[in-house]
Amino acid sequence: AAGTRRSVLLVGPDGRRTSLHDPRDTPGERLPRELYAGVRARHAHVSITGYCRDVYDDLDGMPVSTDLHDWDGVNDHHRAFAYRSDLVFMSAAALESPERVMRDILRRGRAELVVCTRGAEGCLVLPRGGALRAFPATPLPGPVVDSNGAGDAFVSGFLYGRLRGTALEECVRLGSLAGAHACTVPGTHEAPITEAALLRAASAA
Known part of the structure; x- marks a missing residue:
C-alpha cells in the first residue's frame, strides 16, 4: 500500500558500501498466508521485513533461520526474529559486545546456534550449551x-x-x-x- 521498497547502495573504490534504504512500511501489513502456509520445505529462511513477522505461526515446526544483519542488539523490531528462529545470523558491525548479544539470543529465544560475522576478522559461532568459537576469514x-x-x-x-x-x-x-x-x-x-x-x-x- 505504501509503494515499493527501494534501496540505493553506494560503493567506494575500496569496495566498502553505504546503504540507503526506504522501507515504505505499512503498519499491520503481513505476507498473505496463501503464499506460504502449507508449503513443505526442509528449511525456511525468514527475512526481517516487518510483513514476515507473523509467518512463524504457520511454519509448523519447520527449521527456521534468519539474518539480523547489522542489528545493534537493542532495536525491538529484530527481537521477534532473533528469539523465534532456530539458527540466527548477524553482523558485528553495530555491536559493542557481540558475545553478550549472542548469549542473550540463546537465553531468551529458541536458537540452537548463533553466528556473528565480522568481515575481514572472520566470524564467531556460539552453539547452545557450548563455548564461543572464533573462525578466521x-x-x-x-x-x-x-x-x-x-x-x-x-x-x-x-x-x-x-x-x-x-x-x-x-x-x-x-x-x-x-x-x-x-x-x-x-x-x-x-x-x-x-x-x-x-x-x-x-x-x-
Missing part, C-alpha cells in the same frame, strides 16, 4: 571490488553445508568461501558463486 580469491551481498553469500554457503549434513567447521568454511567470492565481483546478481565453483574452492582450500 577466508583469504579473498582476488582484490575487493564490492562488499555488497557478502553477508547473504555467507549465509547461503553456511546453510548449503548445513542442509547437506556437514560439520559446523565445514559450514563455516563454505559460508566464508561464498562471502569471499562476493567481495571480488561487482553487484549482487552479476556473478554469484555457483554450487560447482563453491565445491571446487572448498576442495582446493
Whole structure:
C-alpha cells in the first residue's frame, strides 16, 4: 500500500558500501498466508521485513533461520526474529559486545546456534550449551571490488553445508568461501558463486 521498497547502495573504490534504504512500511501489513502456509520445505529462511513477522505461526515446526544483519542488539523490531528462529545470523558491525548479544539470543529465544560475522576478522559461532568459537576469514580469491551481498553469500554457503549434513567447521568454511567470492565481483546478481565453483574452492582450500 505504501509503494515499493527501494534501496540505493553506494560503493567506494575500496569496495566498502553505504546503504540507503526506504522501507515504505505499512503498519499491520503481513505476507498473505496463501503464499506460504502449507508449503513443505526442509528449511525456511525468514527475512526481517516487518510483513514476515507473523509467518512463524504457520511454519509448523519447520527449521527456521534468519539474518539480523547489522542489528545493534537493542532495536525491538529484530527481537521477534532473533528469539523465534532456530539458527540466527548477524553482523558485528553495530555491536559493542557481540558475545553478550549472542548469549542473550540463546537465553531468551529458541536458537540452537548463533553466528556473528565480522568481515575481514572472520566470524564467531556460539552453539547452545557450548563455548564461543572464533573462525578466521577466508583469504579473498582476488582484490575487493564490492562488499555488497557478502553477508547473504555467507549465509547461503553456511546453510548449503548445513542442509547437506556437514560439520559446523565445514559450514563455516563454505559460508566464508561464498562471502569471499562476493567481495571480488561487482553487484549482487552479476556473478554469484555457483554450487560447482563453491565445491571446487572448498576442495582446493
